[in-house]
Amino acid sequence: MKIGSAIFSCILVVIGIVLISMVIWIVLNNYMMQNSEYILTNNLKRGNTALINHMMRMLHIAIAVEFVINGIRLPHFLCFI
Secondary structure, three states, X not given: OOHHHHHHHXXXXXXXXXXXXXXXXXXXXXXXXXXXXXXXHHHXXXXXXXXXXXXXXXXXXXXXXHHHHHHHOOOHHHOOX
């Protein structure tokens, strides 16, 4: 097995994992968006707001990670300084 083909196959595996995880995330996100009224009304009736708080924290963490990843890249206007 050549080194180039091994690297290429590893790249394909990583791309496949990323695509599968994106599909799973889209399906879960659509399910939660479609059933959000049911989820909120049932949890608020029981006084169980911990689930909602946990979901909001996870959303904020995801946004923060995205900001950090985008901040690591050098902005275009700084490339010429």
